[in-house]
Amino acid sequence: MSTLSRDKQIWWALLLLAVTFLTQQCAAIKWLGLNNYSQLTEGRLQAEFFCNRMRQLDVLNRKQFKFCKKFAVERSDAGAVSAVIKSAHITVETCQKQFRHFRWDCSVLRHVPELAPELKSLTAEQALVHALSGLVLSTTFADECSRGLIRRCGCGRQPTWLARERPQQQFHFDGCHTNLRMGQRLARKFLGASRSGGGRGRRIGRGRRRGGRGGRRGAGRRSQRREHRRRKVQLEGHGSRSDRSRGRSKFRKFVQMVNRYNYNVGIEASRLSEAVRCKCHGSSASCAIRTCHKVLHRRNYQHLEHTYIRRYNRDPLDVLLEMYDKKLRKTVYSESGYLGYEEPCSQEDRSSNPLRAEPKCENYKVVSGMPTKNDVLLFHEHSLDYCHLRDGRFPGTQNRECLPDGSPAAQRILKSATAGPKRREIVCSVMCCGRTYRNVTEQHEGTHEECQKSSCKLLTNPYRVICTPCQLLKSYCN
Structure with missing residues (x-):
């Protein structure tokens, strides 16, 4: 051979x-x-x-x-x-x-x-x-x-942030706060x-404060394990x-x-989900005093402003969507191990420094360590081709709904500065991966979520909501 x-x-x-x-x-x-x-x-x-x-x-x-x-x-x-x-x-x-x-x-x-x-x-x-x-x-x-x-x-624990943000209002906390x-x-x-570096380090620190035996004993055992591994490598040699x-x-x-x-x-x-739900007290429900307890915000829940107060204006699901759309960072790995992650070059990085003879940063630079702000997602392998059926089980984009390129909704997405490349995938030219698409007129019940705005009306005598069927024009990939 x-x-x-x-x-x-x-x-x-x-x-x-x-x-x-x-x-x-x-x-x-x-x-x-x-x-x-x-x-x-x-x-x-x-x-x-x-x-x-x-x-x-x-x-x-x-x-x-x-x-x-x-x-x-x-x-x-x-x-x-x-x-x-x-x-x-x-x-x-x-x-x-x-x-x-x-x-x-x-x-x-x-x-x-x-x-x-x-x-x-x-x-x-x-x-x-x-x-x-x-x-x-x-x-x-x-x-x-x-x-x-x-x-x-x-x-x-009691939500202390509410009193700091609204000092002019009185709040009384009661009930079981979400933990x-x-x-x-x-x-x-x-x-x-x-x-990383969390629980074990704190436990060892407590051991030292109580006399130091736990910390020294743990360090001794670790050194013994390192020595054992070193001798094992020596015995095995540096073979393949x-x-x-x-x-x-x-x-x-x-x-x-x-x-x-x-x-x-x-x-x-999940911290972005912090909120409080309150009950108003006072003359004529003036909300002079509120009894509140901490809850977690749920997406698309409708609440009255004076009975539901959020700590943050950002929804955690929107944050993850934004990361997947525009805040992905590729990790760099070699035979020597993890080297860091790629970060887009800033304007300062792009300008070369003639005194230090540093190379000019064109697109990305490698940042060692891990991101500290938890505001990006890390990946290593590029995404696969999701256009076609894979392994006979995992579907592609055939028969998937999309927006025709010339439609007003598609144009708003394509021209939007906040929409990244993945949010634009709803457009037919992207979703269908270059294939054609077909337009279908569908009949739906009035209670359908896309029909409610156009087909539901409030009657005054007697008060009730009536919804009539509606027709929707849909586009699907071939």
């Missing part, structure tokens, strides 16, 4: 191993397969069977299986696992609803725990699903805590997305097998780091 063919075989073997390890690490999103199951009932035997069965079906990974056993079996707390199942339902439903006008419309989530190709690698779509699931898990855990459905998880902090904590625990093992370990840590970051983006975005 020639050296060239042998090197080619080794290269393909390394590539296969890398893809295998990447698939295993991205399999943490398989828990969304709980969407196919109903809520867990109380009972130790039922809970243990459920956790074991989900582990056998590869729906839960090792850490998630431990979470299931700890809460549902050891603590007899089925509410925590039921919250995870509920989160899977909400994540799949929300993703399909919010991205129905994008070329990638989340329909592949119906096949989980079988993963579509884009969910097996660090694509933008995989990053989006991780962030969205982190957001939904945090808010669902927080709601279930405030409702008393999860044990050892009580009400949250968003605990919701975020439980979400990180289930997803294995603890903050040892190099491949170290390469796989580096790549596995890189995948875990990116997934953990994207999970935390969604978990941190």
